[in-house]
Amino acid sequence: MSIARHRPGPAAAVRALASQVHPVFMLPPVAVSLTGSLLAAGATGTFTPTVVAAHAIAIFAAVYTAHVKDGYVDFFVRGEDDDHPLSVGGCRLALVGAGILFAVALAGVFLTAGVAAAALTAPTWALGYFHAPQLDTNPVTATGGYPAGIALSLVGAYAAGAGTVTPTVLGLAGVLLAVLLGIKIIDDAQDLGYDRSIDKRTVAVVLGPTRARRLAEGLLAAGLLGVAVFAAVGVFPTGTILAVFAFGAVAAIARRAEPRLATMLLVRGAYVFLALLLVALWYRPMTGPLPIDIGVLGPYTYLATEIAFGAFGLALLVRADALARAGRTIAVVYPLAYVWDWYTLEVGVFAIELRTGIDLLAIPIEEHLFMLVVPALVLGIHESLRESDE
Structure with a gap:
């Protein structure tokens, strides 16, 4: 056979x-x-x-x-x-x-x-x-x-x-x-x-x-x-x-x-x-001690994270040629975000420990940056996905 x-x-x-x-x-x-x-x-x-x-x-x-x-x-x-x-x-x-x-x-x-x-x-x-x-x-x-x-x-x-x-x-x-x-x-x-x-x-x-x-x-x-x-x-x-x-x-x-x-x-x-x-x-990587703890930066910890993610968002916007459009959207969103942030801090919703201690218009300077970085990152991802679809 x-x-x-x-x-x-x-x-x-x-x-x-x-x-x-x-x-x-x-x-x-x-x-x-x-x-x-x-x-x-x-x-x-x-x-x-x-x-x-x-x-x-x-x-x-x-x-x-x-x-x-x-x-x-x-x-x-x-x-x-x-x-x-x-x-x-x-x-x-x-x-x-x-x-x-x-x-x-x-x-x-x-x-x-x-x-x-x-x-x-x-x-x-x-x-x-x-x-x-x-x-x-x-x-x-x-x-x-x-x-x-x-x-x-x-x-x-x-x-x-x-x-x-x-x-x-x-x-x-x-x-x-x-x-x-x-x-x-x-x-x-x-x-x-x-x-x-x-x-x-x-x-x-x-x-x-x-x-x-x-x-x-x-x-x-x-x-x-x-x-x-x-x-x-x-x-x-x-x-x-x-x-x-x-x-x-x-x-x-x-x-x-x-x-x-x-x-x-x-x-x-x-x-x-x-x-x-x-x-x-x-x-179980998200339990127990962190493998990398940037808290050693002390009062500059929050600022360092904003610089890192802000740079990433900026790079995405530049790559998608959407910097001007994003800037207009962020300018419109910013006043609402400012009022929301000021109110939540005033009523004690959250506290920020690892910050520089510098305040501007009654809120930490890091929060002003946060209200720029987050929309920029979101819009950078959105524009990159839209460009990819097209």
Whole structure:
């Protein structure tokens, strides 16, 4: 039996089997498995390489199964693909081999981490094996299979390392699920015309491109809002809000892009999103002592921050050739800001400690600068975004 379709021999067989390892498709689930293991190690203080390896190998085998089965169905059953490197027998051999590897790895998870971790890991193989032709014919399961597998990978790895599942890791899995569902809907829209021609019911086909894009953007927003809510109620550390800002900026740029470019931006943004969440959950950068404390500047601290951010705002306005327009707007806003600032200081809403002590017109001189710097920074960003859109 020839494993490769085009050439016989062991070397061709190895190349054909290796061709089913797609890093772009397989790296996220395995990376998330390792992320779950790292979070568990951070929570328990112990890191067991055998448990980590068993779970990561199980996830790899599940995703490999999904890729081989999907390619087999699309080429040999549906005739959708133009070519496939494996023969029918090669596909079956690859599926059997991946299944055995998954079973061995799952047994390792069970023996080293217990039944709960194994129970959370086992469905990932089912999602992979039954994706085609069963699950990919329904818009819900076709879109949700891969994101659900990644969420299970995270929760299963954490359970394997920590022996339990916490609200934090469940919240993180839910956030990733929402974000990845949104990205998958946009990704599927790339093949809208072809999917319609073969009666494949993706979300974009069922809802139409406009409504599908709105649903995808709603899911992305829900994921980001979830992080903010979890951070607000204490399930996530405060530092996770930085991931919202970073991915939110990428999502805002991708919003105007066509499906292919939007998918490329969002996938790369999702890596940054996950990395920042992991850093925040592991190191908690916004708790405890500050890594850099400019309070050593004493009475010039507030002034120094205004100079730094003011310079940034000025640079943006100069770059966008909007200095004159911004100056007019700031001149109109300034009197209202002055009255508001004077009143809040008079009634004791806030106090400024690290300032020079110089007052002008009954308010600190730093507040006068603040009323110039903040509008300048906002208008500089606004004008830069408008220029980028045009």
